[in-house]
Amino acid sequence: MAELINLVLLAMLALTALRIIFLKDLFAVIMLFGIFSFLSALIFINLDAVDVAFTEASVGAGISTVLMLGTLALTGRKEKANSHSSFLPLVVVCITGAALIYGTLDMPDFGDPDNPVHQHVAPRYIEESPKEVGLPNMVTSVLASYRGFDTLGEVVVVFAALIAVLSLLSIRKETEQDASESGLKSHHVLHVVAKLVIPLIILFALYVQFHGDFGPGGGFQAGVIAAAALILYALVFGLPNAFAVIGAKFLYCMASAGVLLYASVGLFSMYKGGNFLDYNKIAAEPLAGQHYGIIIIELGVGITVFAVMLSIFYAFSSQTARSNIK
Amino acid sequence: MLEQHLAALPILIPLLAAPITFILGRSWFTWLFATSTSALACFFSWHLLAAALSDGVLSYALGGWPPPWGIELRVDTANAFVLLAVSTLSTLVLVYAKDSIEKEIEASKHSLFYTAHLLCLAGLSGMLLTGDAFNLFVFLEVSSLATYTLVSLASDRRCLTAAFRYLVMGTIGATFILIGVGMLYMMTGTLNMLDLASRIDVYESSRTINTGMAFIIVGVSIKLALFPLHMWLPPAYTYAPSAVSAFLASTATKVAVYVMIRFIFTVFEVEHVFEEMRMDLILMVLAIVAIFKSSYTAIVQSNVKTVLAYSSVAQIGYMILGLSLVSVTGLMASFIHIFNHALMKGALFMAVGAVFYRVGSVDIKAFRGLGKQMPLTMAAFTIAGLSIIGVPLTVGFISKWYLVTAALEQNHWVIAALVLAGSLLAVVYIGRVIEAAYFQEPTESQAHNKIKEVPWLMLTPMWVLVLANIYFGVDTSLTTEAANAASEWLFQNTEMATTRQEVIK
Numbered sequence: 001m002a003e004l005i006n007l008v009l010l011a012m013l014a015l016t017a018l019r020i021i022f023l024k025d026l027f028a029v030i031m032l033f034g035i036f037s038f039l040s041a042l043i044f045i046n047l048d049a050v051d052v053a054f055t056e057a058s059v060g061a062g063i064s065t066v067l068m069l070g071t072l073a074l075t076g077r078k079e080k081a082n083s084h085s086s087f088l089p090l091v092v093v094c095i096t097g098a099a100l101i102y103g104t105l106d107m108p109d110f111g112d113p114d115n116p117v118h119q120h121v122a123p124r125y126i127e128e129s130p131k132e133v134g135l136p137n138m139v140t141s142v143l144a145s146y147r148g149f150d151t152l153g154e155v156v157v158v159f160a161a162l163i164a165v166l167s168l169l170s171i172r173k174e175t176e177q178d179a180s181e182s183g184l185k186s187h188h189v190l191h192v193v194a195k196l197v198i199p200l201i202i203l204f205a206l207y208v209q210f211h212g213d214f215g216p217g218g219g220f221q222a223g224v225i226a227a228a229a230l231i232l233y234a235l236v237f238g239l240p241n242a243f244a245v246i247g248a249k250f251l252y253c254m255a256s257a258g259v260l261l262y263a264s265v266g267l268f269s270m271y272k273g274g275n276f277l278d279y280n281k282i283a284a285e286p287l288a289g290q291h292y293g294i295i296i297i298e299l300g301v302g303i304t305v306f307a308v309m310l311s312i313f314y315a316f317s318s319q320t321a322r323s324n325i326k
Numbered sequence: 327m328l329e330q331h332l333a334a335l336p337i338l339i340p341l342l343a344a345p346i347t348f349i350l351g352r353s354w355f356t357w358l359f360a361t362s363t364s365a366l367a368c369f370f371s372w373h374l375l376a377a378a379l380s381d382g383v384l385s386y387a388l389g390g391w392p393p394p395w396g397i398e399l400r401v402d403t404a405n406a407f408v409l410l411a412v413s414t415l416s417t418l419v420l421v422y423a424k425d426s427i428e429k430e431i432e433a434s435k436h437s438l439f440y441t442a443h444l445l446c447l448a449g450l451s452g453m454l455l456t457g458d459a460f461n462l463f464v465f466l467e468v469s470s471l472a473t474y475t476l477v478s479l480a481s482d483r484r485c486l487t488a489a490f491r492y493l494v495m496g497t498i499g500a501t502f503i504l505i506g507v508g509m510l511y512m513m514t515g516t517l518n519m520l521d522l523a524s525r526i527d528v529y530e531s532s533r534t535i536n537t538g539m540a541f542i543i544v545g546v547s548i549k550l551a552l553f554p555l556h557m558w559l560p561p562a563y564t565y566a567p568s569a570v571s572a573f574l575a576s577t578a579t580k581v582a583v584y585v586m587i588r589f590i591f592t593v594f595e596v597e598h599v600f601e602e603m604r605m606d607l608i609l610m611v612l613a614i615v616a617i618f619k620s621s622y623t624a625i626v627q628s629n630v631k632t633v634l635a636y637s638s639v640a641q642i643g644y645m646i647l648g649l650s651l652v653s654v655t656g657l658m659a660s661f662i663h664i665f666n667h668a669l670m671k672g673a674l675f676m677a678v679g680a681v682f683y684r685v686g687s688v689d690i691k692a693f694r695g696l697g698k699q700m701p702l703t704m705a706a707f708t709i710a711g712l713s714i715i716g717v718p719l720t721v722g723f724i725s726k727w728y729l730v731t732a733a734l735e736q737n738h739w740v741i742a743a744l745v746l747a748g749s750l751l752a753v754v755y756i757g758r759v760i761e762a763a764y765f766q767e768p769t770e771s772q773a774h775n776k777i778k779e780v781p782w783l784m785l786t787p788m789w790v791l792v793l794a795n796i797y798f799g800v801d802t803s804l805t806t807e808a809a810n811a812a813s814e815w816l817f818q819n820t821e822m823a824t825t826r827q828e829v830i831k
Binding site: 099100102103104105106107108115116117118119120121122124125145146147148149150152153154156157159160161163164166167168170252253255256257259260263266267270274275276277278279280281 | 330331334338341342344345346348349386387388389390391394395396397434435438441442445448452460461464465467468471472474475478479486505509511512513514515516517525532533534535536537538540541
């Protein structure tokens with residue numbers, strides 16, 4: 001049954017991808033990207049990778065769709081006609097595809113428990129992590145403790161993305177536009193619904209943030225969900241009102257603070273005589289140390305991801321507002 | 327206490343300094359802070375190289391988890407040597423940048439420049455020091471995103487298309503590396519490089535592993551701008567701010583060359599890659615084509631930064647050529663050239679940036695008569711240019727010497743002759759600029775407005791590099807000792823991996 005579901009989902013994934021390639025309407029392409037991400041999230045669920053599915057749904061289908069729509073508002077809806085020949089790219093893509101298929105020929109059987117992946121490093125994660133790290137969610141144990149340095153690197157990647165966006169588009173405060181005039185002013189229903197929904201979204205973000213140790217979730221997803229709540233606020237009530245809630249300067253500080261909070265856990269464990277990010281040394285009890293360490297670094301992740309996502313949205317949408325005035 | 331963490335410090339210092347620099351805002355203090363953190367990282371990388379030369383290998387288990395369960399930083403002479411070049415160049419470029427970016431980057435973006443520079447330094451250091459294949463990918467992403475940002479910061483609008491092209495090509499390269507690492511993980515169940523090496527033996531003839539290897543080598547080749555995959559590099563280096571060109575040309579591609587060496591020698595076995603897959607032939611042919619085609623293209627350019635960019639592609643050809651000879655001397659020549667090329671290209675791009683600072687153009691016409699007007703800058707350009715050509719008493723000569731020796735060891739007379747012929751092409755493209763500077767009269771417009779020498783903050787790092795070009799060209803003890811230790815170590819590595827596997831079991 002699971003295989004049948006996988007086949008159907010993969011077929012839908014392939015169809016979506018083909019449609020994306022041939023469609024010229026960029027708005028529809030972005031919607032299809034969202035569908036593509038949801039389909040991949042479903043496949044991940046079918047593979048029992050719930051954490052990955054959650055991330056894919058919130059980041060891939062959620063925030064990146066919003067950011068791509070923000071880009072679309074600046075660029076226009078239609079794809080320009082392609083003037084140069086696509087023969088060479090086609091050859092390159094065919095060779096790459098053939099190489100990938102060739103690579104599958106000696107792959108171990110799908111889902112076989114004797115696969116190398118299940119035999120070498122993973123058994124220790126599965127058997128020892130409840131004793132060594134003490135968290136019920138092994139995925140969090142691996143990414144926050146065993147491979148915590150990778151996660152720090154990923155947070156820095158997110159931070160670097162903010163630097164990259166700001167180097168191209170700076171966030172401008174609109175002075176020409178009156179705060180009360182902005183947003184979707186006449187949509188009373190939207191106003192009421194948004195006011196009801198936003199606190200719940202923030203509450204859910206906090207739940208995802210702090211429940212990551214026990215179930216799927218963690219800083220990345222929580223940061224994105226919280227950013228989505230504020231993006232909704234900015235869309236319905238207008239950018240000037242959103243600036244009044246959280247200004248750009250404050251967001252920059254938050255983005256830096258998240259990275260520094262994460263790294264400070266590492267520095268503290270160095271101070272206590274351990275290696276960088278050795279949570280065992282943070283508290284008297286190693287397990288308590290692991291728990292504190294993971295909670296703090298997840299918080300750092302959440303803060304940076306939230307601040308970066310919202311800043312990128314600000315950067316895009318403050319450009320749109322300006323071009324509309326012109 | 328710091329001794330214990332020596333391996334982690336060159337990554338952590340710039341990594342922590344970057345977010346702080348971002349919130350410091352726009353002031354001279356930001357520059358001072360960024361420069362001094364980079365200098366601190368440089369200081370520790372000196373210590374790291376000294377420790378690696380005396381002790382052999384330093385292993386640092388992040389999070390206290392032993393490899394392969396946790397991430398390991400693994401420092402040996404090979405990566406400590408390249409790290410020294412990267413962190414030194416980063417510091418000198420930051421000193422140089424203070425005045426240089428005034429003319430090339432909008433004032434509101436200066437703190438973004440310093441932040442992106444430190445992120446790039448942290449990413450490159452991470453790629454060098456890590457002993458974990460996936461961790462390498464993470465730091466590759468950090469450094470790549472930072473380099474795209476750095477290229478796009480110039481006030482010349484053409485930098486945007488250059489940066490976009492770089493972004494697309496770089497992302498394809500990174501994705502290929504990720505696919506390759508994924509395939510290796512699937513077949514071995516581990517990500518630690520040494521552990522991978524010992525477990526790949528079991529599946530040696532596997533088509534999946536060979537495909538993974540091909541993807542990694544092609545991906546890294548895009549990143550290091552190996553000949554047919556180099557098209558992103560000339561526009562990126564041409565339109566980036568001069569300080570950025572100086573930093574990237576002397577470090578970013580070199581770190582990618584190191585990654586290639588690391589994957590071939592540490593993860594996949596040398597015999598497998600070179601004797602069974604015949605990768606050395608492919609690399610050798612591409613390297614030679616790179617040297618001649620790019621040097622020829624460099625000759626016909628009118629923008630001096632483009633000349634230097636094509637020259638970089640040719641110089642990467644020399645590094646890959648040394649690697650493809652598959653001998654201790656050949657690999658040693660590659661390592662020496664990685665270090666030496668950083669010294670030459672850094673100085674050359676700084677000199678060209680100085681010309682832009684005063685004249686406002688880097689076209690070859692703008693160089694006319696500058697020999698009199700900017701004597702120190704043009705003298706620096708000339709000496710570093712002689713080094714690129716490979717004149718005795720400069721580092722370029724040392725690189726070529728070892729490369730030719732390595733070729734002659736295996737009786738590759740043709741290759742030795744081709745290396746020397748490549749130098750003649752360098753004489754032409756460097757010579758054109760020098761001729762314009764010393765033997766041509768300045769244009770009408772330039773003769774009237776007095777062109778002065780650049781500020782000392784720009785001259786000092788330039789001349790430090792120029793003097794290093796001469797110093798390491800005369801006293802080669804540091805470079806040859808480190809490069810020799812590095813390449814001998816890499817050739818012995820296979821046995822090391824198997825003994826370690828027993829320890830882990």
